[in-house]
Structures are given as C-alpha cells and as structure tokens.
Amino acid sequence: MGGSVKDVQSKAELDNLVRTGVPVILHFWASWCEASKHMDQVFSHLSTDFPHSHFLRVEAEEQPEISEAYSVSAVPYFVFCKDGKTFDTLEGADPSSLANKVAKVSGSIKPGDAASPASLGLAAGPTVLETVKELTKENGSSKGTSQVQVGLSDNLKMRLQQLVDSQPIMLFMKGSPEEPKCGFSRKVVDILKEEKVQFGSFDILSDNEVREGLKKFSNWPTFPQLYCKGELLGGCDIVIAMHESGELQEVFKDHGIDTRNEAKTTESGNAKGGTSESTGLSTGLTSRLRSLINSSPVMLFMKGTPDEPKCGFSRKVVDILRQENVHFESFDILSDEEVRQGLKVYSNWSSYPQLYIKDELIGGSDIVLEMQKSGELKKVLHEKGIVPAETLQDRLKKLTASSPVMLFMKGTPDAPRCGFSSKVVDALRGEGVSFGSFDILTDEEVRQGLKEFSNWPTFPQLYYKGELIGGCDIVMELRSNGELKSTLSE
Known part of the structure; x- marks a missing residue:
C-alpha cells in the first residue's frame, strides 16, 4: 500500500478535511476482501498521479460511524468529495471507472473525457488489473462492480435467525465479552454491563460465513x-447514543427485559410496528401523536429536516421519498x-426515522430501503392512493398538448403584452386557426x-399536437409561404 494514501483515524478528522473544499477521495475497504x-x-497509484487531492483509506468495519455517514453497504466502495460535499460514489472493483472519477473530481479532465493511461492503474501492474477482472467475473457483475455481499442460502438464513433469536439480547462482536478484539465491541460490552442486563454473544471472527452473512441479513455493514x-438496534455509535440518552x-x-439480571417472560408483541394495547401514555399525548401521524398521508418522523437531515438514516428515507416523487410532511x-420518547411507545418502534403512510407505520430506513429496492414501496403507495406528485415536466407536457394548437405568449389573445405575441395571434386568426393560449x-x-x-x-412559442x-x-415565414394553416392541420 504505497503512494500517498493516509488512513483515516476519526470522523472529526475527515469532516474537517472535507470542509476545506479540496478534493478528497475515500476508499472504504476490508482486510478480508x-x-x-x-x-x-x-488507488495508491492514482494518489501518485493526482498529488493535489487527498486519498484516504477507511476500514469500513473499524470506522462504523464514517461507514454509516456515507451509507456504505459493501466493499470496495469509493466516495469522491469536492467543495465540502459528496461529488460522486463508486461501488465495486472497476479500475477504469475509479480512474475517471478521480480525474473528474480532481479537475484534471472534463466530464466524459477518458483518463490517461497512467491513471487507469496500469502502473499497478497487469497482474493486479487481471486479478480485479477475475474477481469481477466471479461476482457475476455485468458492470464491473464487485458486490461483497451475496445472496443468502435458506440454511444460512435459518442459522442466522436462530443465532439472533438465541438470547433476548444478542451481541455479535469481535472476540468475547471477556476478551473483546476491537474497541467498538468493548464499548458495547461495557454498556450492556452498565445496563445490568444478561446477554449472549457470538464471536464473528470465529466464523466467516456468519460474519459475511449477517451483514446481508441485517443490512448493516459493520460490527x-x-x-x-x-x-437489530444498531452498532457501537447508536448503542452509545441510546445509552447516554436513556x-x-x-x-x-419495553421488550420485557429486566435490568437486574432476573429472568422475565413479559412479551413485547410485534416489534415491527403497531400500537400497544396499553401504552401508558397520557390521553393528551396520545391524541397529539395521532394528530401528527395523520397530519399528512405520508408522514416522516426524523432527525432534522428534509433539507438538513441530522443523521444518515433520516437522509436515506428523505432521498427515497424524493426519488419516488412523493409529497410528504416531516x-x-x-x-x-x-414526541420523541412518546412515539417510541406509541408505535412500539425503538428508533428513528419512522415512516407512516395513511396512519400505518411502515418502518425505519432499512425497511424503507428494502421496500424501494423490491418495488414494494411503490406498490404500497399505490394501494393507499398516494400518487406521485406531478413534476414540472409532466405539467408542461399536459399544457403543450392541452389544445391541438397551443400558443405560449405574453398576455392573452385579446390583450397581448408584446409585439411578437400580437403578431402570432393576428397570423393565427388571419388563417382562421382555432388555438388555446397560456400567459x-x-x-x-x-x-x-x-x-x-x-x-x-x-x-411566444407555438405548438401543434x-x-x-x-x-x-x-x-x-410559414404564413408568408402559405404553409401555416396546412402545418397546423396535418
């Protein structure tokens, strides 16, 4: 690992560097991949070709806060930052795309131009490039991407489900509670001990099938x-935040787990939504929560606002709703x-964001993302009568076709507000052409x-059909040539 690539030590360090506005290229990687x-x-050779950009390496599992902030779900994964914001991303093993995206964010070539031969990673040697190509073929990607996560067999799904369900509180970690093999695992163990709860654990370093399978099973890339x-409650950062806030x-x-190490069999019901029969919430708060949930057909409870999300999970759901072109309130x-604490009890859902459609809890970011990928979200929206908002493009298409002959002008036919619009109105009337208009x-x-x-x-602009x-x-010109009427009646 040569070149001028540096390993990121903290999110604060990375954020400060990105804020300077200089080009920053991140490589999210894993030692097992x-x-x-x-x-x-x-990546290292590209850092030599582009010395004025910062090339940073992030070990995805060791830096979960950074991985979550950039929505990393597979490795290798590259993020390109410029002017203080994310400029582009690349998932998978594709040297040519990596070189071109690096060149674009570094300002060395114009969009669409090819990268120079040196920037195609040729300096890394033909063996490296050939190996990358083989890895790409093995992973069955037609676009050269190399998804690390693969489909799960039924047997593995069953095994993972059994492991997850084996204890009321179950921790998948590196090492054991007595001998954690990473600082993040140690932190979560310490928190659980401080909470005085019994928990089971599984050392993911002892079983690579479980380690890789659980990432796909949970849609969570780190441990x-x-x-x-x-x-799933989350990883280290989320557990810390939840612990500190109580x-x-x-x-x-809420899930019937006693914090004094005494066995307890209280059932919590369906942890994937719905309301408890007896929430213990005041009538006033319950009424307020219902009113908020019903204040829009699509309602998102999130951290921050749609324009300024305060967490990556909230940002994901906002992006998905915007991609679906759905009007929503937040x-x-x-x-x-x-509201924050009350809604968790009301919905029986312990984290945020929470998305509701027509008074029904859909879920959090992982569920919404999965529903979008499978097409189920679009189906649910349709079934509940939520139609995509009309885009400007849709509106313009309707307007231009609203009359066989349609004139977009300044003013109205009876009171034009410019000479050119007046001329076109006179021409159409002179030819006896019926037309619609828009001011x-x-x-x-x-x-x-x-x-x-x-x-x-x-x-003005004149449209026909x-x-x-x-x-x-x-x-x-058409009128002077005697072609206007025939053009508008073909």
Whole structure:
C-alpha cells in the first residue's frame, strides 16, 4: 500500500478535511476482501498521479460511524468529495471507472473525457488489473462492480435467525465479552454491563460465513451488532447514543427485559410496528401523536429536516421519498423530547426515522430501503392512493398538448403584452386557426421551465399536437409561404 494514501483515524478528522473544499477521495475497504486489497493498489497509484487531492483509506468495519455517514453497504466502495460535499460514489472493483472519477473530481479532465493511461492503474501492474477482472467475473457483475455481499442460502438464513433469536439480547462482536478484539465491541460490552442486563454473544471472527452473512441479513455493514428480541438496534455509535440518552434502558423495558439480571417472560408483541394495547401514555399525548401521524398521508418522523437531515438514516428515507416523487410532511423529533420518547411507545418502534403512510407505520430506513429496492414501496403507495406528485415536466407536457394548437405568449389573445405575441395571434386568426393560449407572465415556473423543455429560449412559442413549431419568425415565414394553416392541420 504505497503512494500517498493516509488512513483515516476519526470522523472529526475527515469532516474537517472535507470542509476545506479540496478534493478528497475515500476508499472504504476490508482486510478480508480480496477485491479491496487489489483495488487499494490501484488507488495508491492514482494518489501518485493526482498529488493535489487527498486519498484516504477507511476500514469500513473499524470506522462504523464514517461507514454509516456515507451509507456504505459493501466493499470496495469509493466516495469522491469536492467543495465540502459528496461529488460522486463508486461501488465495486472497476479500475477504469475509479480512474475517471478521480480525474473528474480532481479537475484534471472534463466530464466524459477518458483518463490517461497512467491513471487507469496500469502502473499497478497487469497482474493486479487481471486479478480485479477475475474477481469481477466471479461476482457475476455485468458492470464491473464487485458486490461483497451475496445472496443468502435458506440454511444460512435459518442459522442466522436462530443465532439472533438465541438470547433476548444478542451481541455479535469481535472476540468475547471477556476478551473483546476491537474497541467498538468493548464499548458495547461495557454498556450492556452498565445496563445490568444478561446477554449472549457470538464471536464473528470465529466464523466467516456468519460474519459475511449477517451483514446481508441485517443490512448493516459493520460490527458489533446488537439485537434485542430478534430486532437489530444498531452498532457501537447508536448503542452509545441510546445509552447516554436513556433510550437503551427504555427499549429493554419495553421488550420485557429486566435490568437486574432476573429472568422475565413479559412479551413485547410485534416489534415491527403497531400500537400497544396499553401504552401508558397520557390521553393528551396520545391524541397529539395521532394528530401528527395523520397530519399528512405520508408522514416522516426524523432527525432534522428534509433539507438538513441530522443523521444518515433520516437522509436515506428523505432521498427515497424524493426519488419516488412523493409529497410528504416531516417532524423533527430532536425538537420535541415528549414526541420523541412518546412515539417510541406509541408505535412500539425503538428508533428513528419512522415512516407512516395513511396512519400505518411502515418502518425505519432499512425497511424503507428494502421496500424501494423490491418495488414494494411503490406498490404500497399505490394501494393507499398516494400518487406521485406531478413534476414540472409532466405539467408542461399536459399544457403543450392541452389544445391541438397551443400558443405560449405574453398576455392573452385579446390583450397581448408584446409585439411578437400580437403578431402570432393576428397570423393565427388571419388563417382562421382555432388555438388555446397560456400567459407565461402569470407563471414563472412555466415560463422558465418551458425554455428548457422546448430548448427554445424566447416567447411566444407555438405548438401543434404537443410538438414545437417555433416562435414569431417561423410563424411569420410559414404564413408568408402559405404553409401555416396546412402545418397546423396535418
């Protein structure tokens, strides 16, 4: 691992560097992943080719806070930052794409240009590149990506489920509670001991099948992983935050787990949503929570706001809803502790974000992401009568086709607000052509959007059956040639 690649020591260090605005390229890797090792050699040589950018290596499992912040779910994974924000990403073993993306973020080539031969990682040697190609073939990727996570066999799924369910509180860690093999595992063990709860554990270093399978099973890329009654609570950072806020103790109590090491058999019901028969919440708070949940057909309880999410999981759900083009309202649970704690009891769901559709809890970020990937989210939205919001593109298509002959002008046919619009109105009336019209001075969104939609920068614009005919000059030319009426009646 040569070149000028540096290992990231902390999220604070990384955040400070990204904020400077200089190009930063991150390689999320894992010591057990062969594709990561070979791509790291290409990465190191690229760092020599582009000395003015910062090349940083992040071991995904050892830096869970950073991995979660950048939504890393497989390795190798690359993130390209510029001007203080994420510029691009790349998942998998693809030297050529890596070189081109590095060159783009470093400002050495224009978008679309090919990287120089040296930047294709040739300096890393043909053996490295050939190995990467073979790894790509083995992983069955048509686009050269190398997904580390693979499908789970039924036997492995059953084994993982049995392990997860083997104890009310189950910790998958590196090492054992008596001898943790990483600082993050040690922290979670210490917290559980401080909470005075009994828990089981599994050393993921002792079984690579469980180690790799559990990442896919839980949709969580790092360890440790803490489960309560079969449900994933999260990794080290989330457990620390829940412990410090008192939330972890509440979750244990909600799930009937005693914090004094005494066996207890109280059942918590379905941990994937719904309301408890008896929540213990006041009537006023219960009413308020119901009112908030029903304040929009699609309601998201999140940390922060859609424009400024305060956690990566909230950001994921916001992005998904925007990709689905769904109108939704949100509530920042960081702004109201009563709602934050009350909703966990009301919904029987211990973490945030929480997405509701028509008063029904859908789940958190992992469930929403999985539903989107499978197409189930779109299906649920449709079944509940939630239609995608009309985009500007959709609106413009409808407007241009709203009349066989459609004129976008300044003013109205009876009161044009510019000479060019007046000329076109006179031409159409002179030919006896019936037409619809839209005053672009009344709607700035349509006025600006239509310029891009039609690739025509000025007004008026005349359309026939949804197709642009042209502006004033073209209309005048067609009329003088005796072709206007026939053009608008074909």
